[in-house]
Amino acid sequence: xxxxxxxxxxxxxxxxxxxxxxxxxxxxxxxxxxxxxxxxxxxxxxxxxxxxxxxxxxxxxxxxxxxxxxxxxxxxxxxxxxxxxxxxxxxxxxxxxxxxxxxxxxxxxxxxx
Amino acid sequence: xxxxxxxxxxxxxxxxxxxxxxxxxxxxxxxxxxxxxxxxxxxxxxxxxxxxxxxxxxxxxxxxxxxxxxxxxxxxxxxxxxxxxxxxxxxxxxxxxxxxxxxxxxxxxxxxxxxx
Numbered sequence: 001x002x003x004x005x006x007x008x009x010x011x012x013x014x015x016x017x018x019x020x021x022x023x024x025x026x027x028x029x030x031x032x033x034x035x036x037x038x039x040x041x042x043x044x045x046x047x048x049x050x051x052x053x054x055x056x057x058x059x060x061x062x063x064x065x066x067x068x069x070x071x072x073x074x075x076x077x078x079x080x081x082x083x084x085x086x087x088x089x090x091x092x093x094x095x096x097x098x099x100x101x102x103x104x105x106x107x108x109x110x111x112x113x
Numbered sequence: 114x115x116x117x118x119x120x121x122x123x124x125x126x127x128x129x130x131x132x133x134x135x136x137x138x139x140x141x142x143x144x145x146x147x148x149x150x151x152x153x154x155x156x157x158x159x160x161x162x163x164x165x166x167x168x169x170x171x172x173x174x175x176x177x178x179x180x181x182x183x184x185x186x187x188x189x190x191x192x193x194x195x196x197x198x199x200x201x202x203x204x205x206x207x208x209x210x211x212x213x214x215x216x217x218x219x220x221x222x223x224x225x226x227x228x229x
Contacts, residue, residue: 002156006156033217040222040223040225041222041223042203042205042220042221042222042223043157043203043218043220044220045217045218045219048217086154088156088157090218099162099164099170100145100147100159100162100170100172101159101218102159103149103156103157103159104156105155105156106154106155106156108154
């Protein structure tokens with residue numbers, strides 16, 4: 001089983017629509033990160049959320065960290081074709097002694113013009 | 114500024130052949146280094162990570178191995194490739210490992226491996 005579950009796995013929408021991607025876990029994370037990956041390239045960091053309940057905005061992207069620090073969401077307003085890609089959440093679970101990021105399974109977003 | 118290189122970009126190898134993928138980082142010292150494998154359109158599976166020269170931690174049992182002969186060089190190897198080794202291999206580096214999180218990983222361009 002995945003430590004970080006992302007939903008939906010795949011999303012195809014029309015340009016201008018809004019969408020939300022979820023990243024859930026039964027474990028507590030000291031922080032969570034969101035990456036975007038385009039085909040044939042490595043993931044690129046979008047944001048890091050650290051405080052429970054924190055909301056960060058990056059242009060049309062809004063990221064939220066759950067109050068209990070077990071989940072996070074990414075909301076895109078008025079999606080554009082340039083938003084197409086694989087969105088990955090990642091983090092290090094608290095208290096595990098783990099020293100490397102765990103990545104979610106990813107949400108593949110396709111925005112049709 | 115820091116840069117990370119991977120080569121080759123694409124590789125087609127027969128089953129049973131050896132493998133060597135190389136990753137180098139420039140512009141930083143003593144980085145943490147990582148090897149991931151990614152199935153088509155899916156998340157990243159951590160294979161190995163290293164916090165220093167000669168220090169390798171393995172995440173999953175497999176027929177792959179990793180080595181770090183120099184501070185900024187990370188090599189992924191196999192003596193005999195399997196069909197299931199096909200995938201997209203990504204190297205990443207990070208600076209100053211924090212136990213409490215907030216660590217940013219910077220990824221290389223990846224190597225696409227096809228085992229036939």
